[in-house]
Amino acid sequence: MNSSKLRHLQIYEKIRSLIQNGSYRAGDMLPTEAQLGVTFGASRPTIAKALNRLGHEKLVRRRAGFGTQVLAPGRSAxxxxxxxxxxxxxxxxxxxxxxxxxxxxxxxxxxxxxxxxxxxxxxxxxxxxxxxxxxxxxxxxxxxxxxxxxxxxxxxxxxxxxxxxxxxxxxxxxxxxxxxxxxxxxxxxxxxxNIEAGYVMGRHLLDNGCGKLAFVSAPDPAMTVQLRRLGCREALIQNGYRANSLTSVDFIPDQPEKTAQQLLTKKVDGVICANDATAAPLLRALLDLGVDIPGALQVVGFDDVKYASLLSVPLTSYRQPxxxxxxxxxxxxxxxxxxxxxxxxxxxxxxxxxxxxxxxxxxxx
CATH class of the missing domain: 3.40.50.2300 (Response regulator)
Structure with missing residues (x-):
């Protein structure tokens, strides 16, 4: 779903919420498209899409030369x-x-x-x-x-x-x-x-020639993250490694350089991060230490929603559908x-x- 599509939905939801909570009452006129464009920092076509959606739900009535009027909201099924x-x-x-x-x-x-x-x-x-x-x-x-x-x-x-x-x-x-x-x-x-997702990422690094993997996450991570780690471990086991061969490393958000140093000390060559939000600062810290990525160390994450492709070294990620x-x-x-x-x-x-x-x-x- 592209950003412009998200934007008109966000505007639609905001205006609808204002109608539902009584900020705009039945009979009120909404600001003009131009005024709403200034308020939301959006183009008139984007505003028009949001208002048209409200019209389809019978929350507003739009008339050329008259404007957009709030209707009495009916209860949906x-x-x-x-x-x-x-x-x-x-x-x-x-x-x-x-x-x-x-x-x-x-x-x-x-x-x-x-x-x-x-x-x-x-x-x-x-x-x-x-x-x-x-x-x-x-x-x-x-x-x-x-x-x-x-x-x-x-x-x-x-x-x-x-x-x-x-x-x-x-x-x-x-x-x-x-x-x-x-x-x-x-x-x-x-x-x-999440187990399958972890397995896919672990297997990817093994197929790429890595032999010593580390899983990086916050201490006492969420259950979804623990399941990803379990999947990574299963990838190792199915490829002939011992169950304890996956190294776990704690990530402290305000000290990514410490995690980077630990990874270098442990001499791993593949790192699976709990999510992209963990991978991004860790990747920067590793690069600041002069680590060759991916030559000396390969790094992957999970989610692939916002910034994985925008990092200085674009991040391999497991995209959530x-x-x-x-x-x-x-x-x-x-x-x-x-x-x-x-x-x-x-x-x-x-x-x-x-x-x-x-x-x-x-x-x-």
């Missing part, structure tokens, strides 16, 4: 909320949510997306606040990404889901489960197969609301290895 506390912090969630919004609009589902998230607000408080809003709005469904890196996160996430389901709200999980693998909640879940995740999640939500008794649906989608310069294979000697 299906309404769902996005409970994604990491929406503006983890790069995969913006395109996933954009895909959910677009797919839902086509299907007649109305998505309530918080217009602004207070990124300074503690994740627990933010999640509780959003859950309260969705319960008060009487939505039929909520797309939920369980909260990580808070005390008692498992109990908190279970409590959040119980609050929603007690209010009659159906829950579809995005990206990860509430429980550590292999335990599962009785709720639909859409994401990638964000658009497909959003589409399947929306279809799953619609089906869950229509058929609450249906068996739990857990969909793991395959991503794609995107090879770039950071892991160019070695020539045979």
């Amino acid at each position: 299906v309404t769902a909320g996005l409970l994604i506390p990491e929406l503006h912090q983890t790069e995969i969630f913006e395109p996933i949510c954009a895909s959910i919004t677009e797919t839902a609009s086509i299907a007649g589902m109305r998505i309530i997306r918080p217009p602004e998230l207070n990124l300074r607000q503690e994740r627990r408080m933010l999640t509780e606040s959003l859950a309260d809003q969705f319960i008060a709005a009487k939505v039929q469904g909520v797309f939920f990404t369980p909260v990580e890196f808070i005390p008692d996160q498992e109990a908190f996430n279970v409590e959040t889901i119980n609050r929603l389901t007690s209010a009659g709200i159906r829950v579809v999980l995005i990206d990860r489960d509430v429980f550590p693998w292999p335990r599962q909640t009785p709720h639909d879940l859409i994401g990638i197969d 964000c658009d497909d995740i959003g589409k399947v999640a929306t279809e799953t939500m619609i089906n869950r609301i229509k058929h609450p008794e249906a068996p739990t649906r857990r969909v793991t989608l395959a991503g794609q290895l995107i090879p770039r310069n950071s892991s160019a294979g070695r020539l045979p000697s």
